Amino acid sequence: MKMIIGLGNPGKQYEKTRHNVGFQAIDKLCERLLAPSMQSKFNGMYSVVHHPKGKVILVKPLTYMNLSGECVRPLMDYYGVDVGDIVVIYDDLDIAPGTIRLRQKGSAGGHNGMKSLIAHLGTDQFNRIRIGVGRPVGGMKVADYVLSSFSKEEQPLIGDMIDKSASAVESWLDNPFNDVMNKFNGA
Numbered sequence: 001m002k003m004i005i006g007l008g009n010p011g012k013q014y015e016k017t018r019h020n021v022g023f024q025a026i027d028k029l030c031e032r033l034l035a036p037s038m039q040s041k042f043n044g045m046y047s048v049v050h051h052p053k054g055k056v057i058l059v060k061p062l063t064y065m066n067l068s069g070e071c072v073r074p075l076m077d078y079y080g081v082d083v084g085d086i087v088v089i090y091d092d093l094d095i096a097p098g099t100i101r102l103r104q105k106g107s108a109g110g111h112n113g114m115k116s117l118i119a120h121l122g123t124d125q126f127n128r129i130r131i132g133v134g135r136p137v138g139g140m141k142v143a144d145y146v147l148s149s150f151s152k153e154e155q156p157l158i159g160d161m162i163d164k165s166a167s168a169v170e171s172w173l174d175n176p177f178n179d180v181m182n183k184f185n186g187a
Contacts, residue, residue, distance in 0.1 A: 003057040003081045004029060004169050005072055007090040007113040009147075010062045018133040019065060019146040021162065022089040022113075025131070026058050028166040033058070042078065044071035053173055057081070065113040069120025076121075087127040087172060088117060089165055091146060095132030098157035100164050102181040103128050127177045129168055131161050 008014065008023030015023075029035070035047040035058055043063045049056040057079060061071035076086070090113055095101055105125045108114035118124045136145035150158050168184045 001055045001057065001079060001081055001085060002173065003059060003072075003076065003079070003086045005059045005061065005068070005086060005088045005117075007065060007068055007088065008060060009064050010060075014147065016149045017147050018091050018150065021091045021131040021133065021158065021165075023060050024158075024162050025089040025129070025165040025169075026060050028162050029058055029169055032166055032170065042071050042074040044075060046075060051173055055079075056173060065116075067116055068113040069116035069118075072117060073120040083121055083123060083126050087129060087169060087177070088114070089129045089131065089169075090114065091133045092130035093133060093135050093142065093146070095130055095134075097132050097134045097150070097154050098161060099132040100161050100168070100184065101130045101132070102168060102177070102185055103130065104177060104181070127172070129165050131165060 004026065006022030006026035008020035014020050030047060033049045033056065035049045038045040038047045044059055044061045046057055046059045049058065059072065059075060061068040063070045090111060094109065104127055107124060108118055136142060164184065168180055171183065172180045
């Protein structure tokens with residue numbers, strides 16, 4: 001059983017923001033994998049997909065970004081998902097828009113959603129897909145930036161990154177994550 005977690009904030013006002021690219025990737029995966037309607041449990045929304053290689057759980061924590069681990073840990077315990085069988089998809093300020101990066105471990109890098117996950121999972125040794133959103137310019141505060149929408153010029157790049165992220169997850173369902181990293185990093 002594998003679990004894919006997309007980080008974001010609940011609510012219509014956050015739907016198309018930089019901080020919600022993880023939620024957008026989960027929505028794309030729900031479409032591609034023909035996931036049943038999401039259900040609610042442990043402060044999150046999730047759908048269980050029956051894939052030829054086993055069950056796949058698609059998760060959107062509804063705890064707001066900074067408390068994501070409060071949803072993920074109980075869901076993992078409930079379904080008996082090992083930390084090695086998860087992928088977390090989230091926004092990253094240090095990566096340019098149009099780029100995704102896959103890693104198998106690492107620090108939170110200042111991302112509060114990742115800090116919460118690392119604290120609740122007790123490890124930073126888990127798979128992740130980082131979607132580039134770039135850094136703010138012109139003195140804009142980081143909090144305001146990540147809660148802002150993408151510009152018209154960035155829209156095609158974002159759609160491409162969401163598609164690449166979903167493709168990387170689909171590849172991971174059939175292949176070791178290290179092989180998926182080699183294929184998608186820099187793509």
